[in-house]
Amino acid sequence: MKASISKRTGPMSAASVAAQTSMSVGRTFLSTVMRNFPFSSRSALMSGTEKWRTRNFSNSPPSSVTSTDLPAWHPCGKTVFNVGSANATVHAMKLRIEARIGVEEVICRLYPRIGLGGTFSASYASRSTCAEMCSNARQSVKFRRRATAATNKSHRCGEWNRSFSGELDMFQDGRRTLAIGALFVGSGCAALVYEIVWFQLLTLVIGASAVSLALLLASFMGGMCFGSLAWPRLVSPKHNPLRMYALLEFLIGGCGLLLLWLLPKIGDLYWPMAGHGSGGVALRAVTALLTLLPPTFLMGATLPAVARWVKSTQVGLSQLGWFYGANTFGAVLGTLLAGFVLLPYFDVHIATLVAVSINIVVAGIAWTIADGIAYQPAEEPVVAANDPPTPAWSSVHFVIALSGLTALGAEVVWTRMLSLLFGATAYTFSILLAVFLIDLGFGSAIGAWLARRVRWPAYQLACCQAMLALAIPFGAYMIAHVLPSWLADRGEVTMPLARMLLDLIRAAAAMLPATLLWGASFPLAVATAGQGQRDTGKIVGKVYAFNTLGAIIGSAAFSLGALPNLGSQLSQQVLTLLAAASGVVLMFSKGIQHQQHEAAEVVARAEKRWGSAVAVTLVIAFFLSLGLPHVPKGMLAFGRLVDRWDTAAEYLYVSEGLDAAVVVTQRDEKFRDFHVSGKVVASNDWIDLRIERMLGHLPAMAHKQPKTALVVGCGAGVAAGSLLMHPSIERVVICEIEANVPKAAGKFFAKENYGVIDDPRVTVIHDDARHFLVSTDEKFDVITADPIHPWVRGAAALYTTEFLDVCSEHLAPGGVMALWVPLYETNEAAVQCEVATFLQVYPDCTIWSSEIEGGGYDVVLLGSNDNRPAEVARLIQRARSHQPLLDSLAEVQLGDQDGFLKVYAGEAALLNEWLRGAPINRDSNLRLQYLAGWSIDSQRANEIFGAMAHHVKQYRSPIALGNRREDGVRPVSHEERK
Numbered sequence: 001m002k003a004s005i006s007k008r009t010g011p012m013s014a015a016s017v018a019a020q021t022s023m024s025v026g027r028t029f030l031s032t033v034m035r036n037f038p039f040s041s042r043s044a045l046m047s048g049t050e051k052w053r054t055r056n057f058s059n060s061p062p063s064s065v066t067s068t069d070l071p072a073w074h075p076c077g078k079t080v081f082n083v084g085s086a087n088a089t090v091h092a093m094k095l096r097i098e099a100r101i102g103v104e105e106v107i108c109r110l111y112p113r114i115g116l117g118g119t120f121s122a123s124y125a126s127r128s129t130c131a132e133m134c135s136n137a138r139q140s141v142k143f144r145r146r147a148t149a150a151t152n153k154s155h156r157c158g159e160w161n162r163s164f165s166g167e168l169d170m171f172q173d174g175r176r177t178l179a180i181g182a183l184f185v186g187s188g189c190a191a192l193v194y195e196i197v198w199f200q201l202l203t204l205v206i207g208a209s210a211v212s213l214a215l216l217l218a219s220f221m222g223g224m225c226f227g228s229l230a231w232p233r234l235v236s237p238k239h240n241p242l243r244m245y246a247l248l249e250f251l252i253g254g255c256g257l258l259l260l261w262l263l264p265k266i267g268d269l270y271w272p273m274a275g276h277g278s279g280g281v282a283l284r285a286v287t288a289l290l291t292l293l294p295p296t297f298l299m300g301a302t303l304p305a306v307a308r309w310v311k312s313t314q315v316g317l318s319q320l321g322w323f324y325g326a327n328t329f330g331a332v333l334g335t336l337l338a339g340f341v342l343l344p345y346f347d348v349h350i351a352t353l354v355a356v357s358i359n360i361v362v363a364g365i366a367w368t369i370a371d372g373i374a375y376q377p378a379e380e381p382v383v384a385a386n387d388p389p390t391p392a393w394s395s396v397h398f399v400i401a402l403s404g405l406t407a408l409g410a411e412v413v414w415t416r417m418l419s420l421l422f423g424a425t426a427y428t429f430s431i432l433l434a435v436f437l438i439d440l441g442f443g444s445a446i447g448a449w450l451a452r453r454v455r456w457p458a459y460q461l462a463c464c465q466a467m468l469a470l471a472i473p474f475g476a477y478m479i480a481h482v483l484p485s486w487l488a489d490r491g492e493v494t495m496p497l498a499r500m501l502l503d504l505i506r507a508a509a510a511m512l513p514a515t516l517l518w519g520a521s522f523p524l525a526v527a528t529a530g531q532g533q534r535d536t537g538k539i540v541g542k543v544y545a546f547n548t549l550g551a552i553i554g555s556a557a558f559s560l561g562a563l564p565n566l567g568s569q570l571s572q573q574v575l576t577l578l579a580a581a582s583g584v585v586l587m588f589s590k591g592i593q594h595q596q597h598e599a600a601e602v603v604a605r606a607e608k609r610w611g612s613a614v615a616v617t618l619v620i621a622f623f624l625s626l627g628l629p630h631v632p633k634g635m636l637a638f639g640r641l642v643d644r645w646d647t648a649a650e651y652l653y654v655s656e657g658l659d660a661a662v663v664v665t666q667r668d669e670k671f672r673d674f675h676v677s678g679k680v681v682a683s684n685d686w687i688d689l690r691i692e693r694m695l696g697h698l699p700a701m702a703h704k705q706p707k708t709a710l711v712v713g714c715g716a717g718v719a720a721g722s723l724l725m726h727p728s729i730e731r732v733v734i735c736e737i738e739a740n741v742p743k744a745a746g747k748f749f750a751k752e753n754y755g756v757i758d759d760p761r762v763t764v765i766h767d768d769a770r771h772f773l774v775s776t777d778e779k780f781d782v783i784t785a786d787p788i789h790p791w792v793r794g795a796a797a798l799y800t801t802e803f804l805d806v807c808s809e810h811l812a813p814g815g816v817m818a819l820w821v822p823l824y825e826t827n828e829a830a831v832q833c834e835v836a837t838f839l840q841v842y843p844d845c846t847i848w849s850s851e852i853e854g855g856g857y858d859v860v861l862l863g864s865n866d867n868r869p870a871e872v873a874r875l876i877q878r879a880r881s882h883q884p885l886l887d888s889l890a891e892v893q894l895g896d897q898d899g900f901l902k903v904y905a906g907e908a909a910l911l912n913e914w915l916r917g918a919p920i921n922r923d924s925n926l927r928l929q930y931l932a933g934w935s936i937d938s939q940r941a942n943e944i945f946g947a948m949a950h951h952v953k954q955y956r957s958p959i960a961l962g963n964r965r966e967d968g969v970r971p972v973s974h975e976e977r978k
Helices: 002-006 014-036 039-044 086-099 103-114 124-138 141-157 167-172 174-206 210-234 241-273 277-307 314-345 348-372 395-422 426-453 457-485 496-529 536-587 590-594 600-626 633-638 686-702 718-723 740-748 769-774 801-809 828-841 872-880 883-890 897-903 927-933 941-951
Strands: 650-656 661-666 672-676 679-683 708-712 731-735 762-765 780-785 811-822 846-849 858-864 904-907
Touching (some): 174 210, 174 277, 241 277, 277 536, 314 426, 314 496, 314 927, 395 633, 426 496, 457 536, 633 661, 672 740, 679 686, 686 780, 686 811, 686 872, 718 780, 828 941
Parallel strands (some): 708 731, 708 780
Antiparallel strands (some): 650 661, 811 858, 846 858
């Protein structure tokens, strides 16, 4: 060939023109391929096997290469590339030799990367000429250096020796790929709306304690784990993936509608059987699992279903990481949509219908585009009789399970700490969840990008896990020592949205490094686990299942075990060590070495390099874990009020409990404060004692002869202890969700609560009050509800009409109920909502104020199930009938008639004009927690109380003393109040 070209002197013949054309086509094709392949794939063309590198073409070979001539590593055993003209081959290979490496390597590495089908044909002349060219080129020192550098770069960048079939087809139409990503955005959005709605409704059925929430989360994620693992095994790859995905989305929407109707019925079936102890917990678990398993199974199956649309190649598997990231970004949208729009302004019914609509749209689009996208099912590998069985799991699956465990464990710990720092409102939880998810989404995008370009994704996965051992201490330090003083001056931020934006920025600054690494780990794990596998549905399904299983274990272990028993500091140390352990397990796993098809020295160099990096990281992480900071006691006591952190003279009691942090501080030599969830809920200051004593004494005195009483929320135990001062009381039940609250109250406030915790007439129930009431048939003469502030997420469920109806049903005839309503850290709309809701059940209720220097700080609503308003004269008469009772009232300046006249604000029915248009707090909307959560930094108690007093024209002077009015003003009749 070389001779014929050099001796050509005459006009070009037709054969020559054809040869030149073939050369031009070959050169253009090869250069185009080199430019458009991923870098790892381009470099892959430069690394050949030893068999083809040393192939001798001097002997006369067959006219074409057969499947037996292929390298041993080739996955399909087919001839795949048609070069065309010998001249085109030679000229194209010349270009490649000048750029990188020898022609034999280019030929043998190029043809398995282009696609299936076709033949590789080359004449003896072309082969011998190519061998001669390569021989001459290797004599050049310059070429030798270039070849060595290119080979080293090839080793660094890496490639997977599998078919490139299907990838070019998929990327030829980027709009379809983007369309599938958009479908996953919609799917993730709907899933998070469902999750928030179902959790809100199911906590009303099985309770809102930490145990109940852990069971709900485990059931939700367990269903997704089962779905991702089972779907690829139940459904054949022959079915079109997008049609299966459309079917799943349609069924998820149907389950959403069904559960909206079914959940109230589930409560009716569950409550008669509900109880406490291990049997009660088991029943809660079964209820949550049976309710959530069908829809969550379908949700977990969506990613494995679509995964079969891509091939199990490097680029194809990395594409699954993009889909996972798109689904996570959709979850962010669902969190913000539900937390800031659908639930604050509408209710669970509208939120569910929106999610169902999204499912239907996604299903319709997926079904439509399925016809226009070609799908070729992956061929099942042929397994020989003597081949060992494929293991059910590997070190990669173990590591991704540990990654899920540390991710959810850290989310539990950091959510507890940041909710103290920002205020535990429903908005705060939405912000924290959105930050966590959006960081995971970006991390998964980065991981997908890396998985497409790196040679050994397992080593990158090990490094991600090792770096988590640095990122977790970083997040702990930021939360404990940086965020409290950074952008924390809440007094200068008057707009709620601006304050929430600052909280979002602060949360992202602390969680960003760790969440990016957790997000990147999933695509890298898929890329590692997919080597040597063909069914992408099974690949991603198994990785997703192990990751979810780890997340279930992490959330349960840290919320129910580590956090209440070890505390935040030790829990974060455990998380750091677990992350380090996962990096070590994968780094020294033999599975990594066996997945590579490279020379032993190349693998050894890579192991040494990556192993050294992981080892250095782990050493640093170990010392960082030892120095993890303690959670500031001020954060546990005062929460977001950072300027008060150093006001306590002494911390008498500090406990991070199962459901809340409990702290008792010594303010000075005389006063002690009782803190729950970062806010002061009681003290021995007479101003605070006054409202607590009123909550106990007022309903007991309004009743003719109370014998049994229920106290919702223990606090310092003052309200429950006040009930013991009434001689007719025989039984008092205290329902408190956090077990450490009664312990601290009994130890540090025994004098103020009259030793109520140790009194034989008192029974303490550690449960959500609502769950306790629906699971008991006991009736009470008095129910006094002193829940934590309604802006705390979940507390609004104890202010709904449904809860008040349950309380009314559990009142004996003539029973009386008292409800605490705060006027501070709230707004007028929230107070109107509380009063209007109480009036729905107790239309003849009365209002009693703490009356601080002519203003109001909080009030007590007092109502009975026989619609009989409390009469001040009767209350005064009851107080004088028993000296211990009178002494208890006198301690808070309520021992005479003047004291009662100061605190009586009037009948709530007189506020009808003020309450016009006020929203009603119901189970379906929990409107109160969003209204109150909007103004947690507001201090407008006197203004709100003044608005109430302005509408009650007879405030203070026309007091109803029985049937007599002191000023002669005619009492307002029931009909007039209506």
